[in-house]
Amino acid sequence: MTEIDVRQKVLAANAAAAEALRNAFREAGTLVVNLISSPGSGKTTLLEATARALRDRLRLGALDGDIATERDAERLRRQGIPARQILTGGACHLDARQIEKALAEENGRLSGLDVLFIENVGNLICPTSYDLGEDFKVVLLSVTEGDDKPFKYPAIFARAAVTVVTKADLLEHVDFDLDAVREQVAALNPSGTFLTTSSRTGAGMAGWFALLEKSLAGKRESLAPAVR
Amino acid sequence: MTEIDVRQKVLAANAAAAEALRNAFREAGTLVVNLISSPGSGKTTLLEATARALRDRLRLGALDGDIATERDAERLRRQGIPARQILTGGACHLDARQIEKALAEENGRLSGLDVLFIENVGNLICPTSYDLGEDFKVVLLSVTEGDDKPFKYPAIFARAAVTVVTKADLLEHVDFDLDAVREQVAALNPSGTFLTTSSRTGAGMAGWFALLEKSLAGKRESLAPAVR
Numbered sequence: 001m002t003e004i005d006v007r008q009k010v011l012a013a014n015a016a017a018a019e020a021l022r023n024a025f026r027e028a029g030t031l032v033v034n035l036i037s038s039p040g041s042g043k044t045t046l047l048e049a050t051a052r053a054l055r056d057r058l059r060l061g062a063l064d065g066d067i068a069t070e071r072d073a074e075r076l077r078r079q080g081i082p083a084r085q086i087l088t089g090g091a092c093h094l095d096a097r098q099i100e101k102a103l104a105e106e107n108g109r110l111s112g113l114d115v116l117f118i119e120n121v122g123n124l125i126c127p128t129s130y131d132l133g134e135d136f137k138v139v140l141l142s143v144t145e146g147d148d149k150p151f152k153y154p155a156i157f158a159r160a161a162v163t164v165v166t167k168a169d170l171l172e173h174v175d176f177d178l179d180a181v182r183e184q185v186a187a188l189n190p191s192g193t194f195l196t197t198s199s200r201t202g203a204g205m206a207g208w209f210a211l212l213e214k215s216l217a218g219k220r221e222s223l224a225p226a227v228r
Numbered sequence: 229m230t231e232i233d234v235r236q237k238v239l240a241a242n243a244a245a246a247e248a249l250r251n252a253f254r255e256a257g258t259l260v261v262n263l264i265s266s267p268g269s270g271k272t273t274l275l276e277a278t279a280r281a282l283r284d285r286l287r288l289g290a291l292d293g294d295i296a297t298e299r300d301a302e303r304l305r306r307q308g309i310p311a312r313q314i315l316t317g318g319a320c321h322l323d324a325r326q327i328e329k330a331l332a333e334e335n336g337r338l339s340g341l342d343v344l345f346i347e348n349v350g351n352l353i354c355p356t357s358y359d360l361g362e363d364f365k366v367v368l369l370s371v372t373e374g375d376d377k378p379f380k381y382p383a384i385f386a387r388a389a390v391t392v393v394t395k396a397d398l399l400e401h402v403d404f405d406l407d408a409v410r411e412q413v414a415a416l417n418p419s420g421t422f423l424t425t426s427s428r429t430g431a432g433m434a435g436w437f438a439l440l441e442k443s444l445a446g447k448r449e450s451l452a453p454a455v456r
Contacts (some may be wrong), residue, residue: 044304148299153295
């Protein structure tokens with residue numbers, strides 16, 4: 001078996017596991033969102049703010065992928081939502097079987113949710129190819145990372161249904177051309193949604209919360225039996 | 229062949245190519261520095277400032293790894309140093325054979341240098357395991373990425389001889405405990421060097437330039453034939 005054969009086999013096994021997850025999430029009516037970004041773009045901080053805003057009216061939960069430390073899941077549990085850390089054993093992305101195993105080991109504590117957030121390992125490349133049974137991927141890009149990133153990492157910006165620019169409160173302190181980023185994302189992903197946010201000041205967060213609620217409502221509606 | 233067998237075979241082939249590179253760099257008396265960080269931590273910006281400061285007294289050159297775009301090599305060429313972009317074809321790190329091939333294709337334009345910088349693909353995980361024949365690895369961490377990163381990505385902070393904290397000019401605008409980062413790095417890598425810099429204001433940059441010059445002098449000295 002060559003390196004390419006092995007990779008194809010791994011991706012095929014992942015696709016099968018992801019399909020089983022997707023069916024289970026559909027049956028449960030759970031919206032699943034796979035968050036991907038560089039290390040330190042603000043995935044956990046976005047989810048902390050989301051938990052505070054929505055936990056009283058939606059059942060939220062999270063799976064947090066990392067190479068090491070339980071820190072991210074702990075941060076989310078402190079915001080009152082169930083969260084489980086998945087340590088990948090050095091791998092630069094989560095895969096569908098890890099999600100399956102983590103959910104099984106939670107014995108129902110991450111079942112029956114309205115929204116399950118999957119916070120992937122901090123990496124703009126590896127997580128792109130691994131379907132986790134999610135409804136859609138979200139890519140985060142902080143304004144401190146530079147405005148050249150969509151074209152440098154085109155696969156994830158093309159595949160993520162939603163791009164969230166984070167740390168907008170720092171815009172005045174850095175060279176970051178927001179319009180240039182918007183144009184790159186539009187070229188890679190014409191049908192994608194583009195949001196600009198600051199978890200710190202709250203700017204733009206209403207748009208993110210509305211997107212989640214609308215996506216959940218859309219999924220539930222599509223699942224409802226047709227009625228005359 | 230299992231997935232693990234394939235990975236071991238790939239790493240063994242890389243190690244052999246890296247050893248050949250290391251011998252060639254020793255013969256040429258070239259110091260080789262492998263820079264690794266998340267996307268957007270400021271590798272290219274650090275190298276731009278380094279080129280401006282040192283190009284008049286040292287022969288500098290660079291290889292720039294990316295998934296897509298020639299942008300980083302172009303930025304460095306604008307600072308008057310030879311630079312070649314290596315596009316990895318989707319891979320999340322450079323490998324020794326890509327370095328070998330790029331140097332050969334440059335037909336001597338990247339030979340006979342005092343210092344060759346290898347700017348790896350923006351990624352804190354994948355580049356860690358791939359020896360490129362370098363004298364040492366440098367890991368960059370920008371203050372906007374958060375002070376939890378060394379323990380979340382321990383392998384690279386343990387293996388890099390030098391940690392460079394970047395964008396220190398933004399410290400007053402973010403929550404970043406520099407002492408906490410210093411302690412994590414010291415725990416992972418007790419003999420490592422820890423620098424705090426701002427390419428924008430120039431703060432701390434003299435320490436970085438001095439480290440390069442001292443490393444180059446040390447390498448040249450170790451290569452000189454013993455004289456009574």
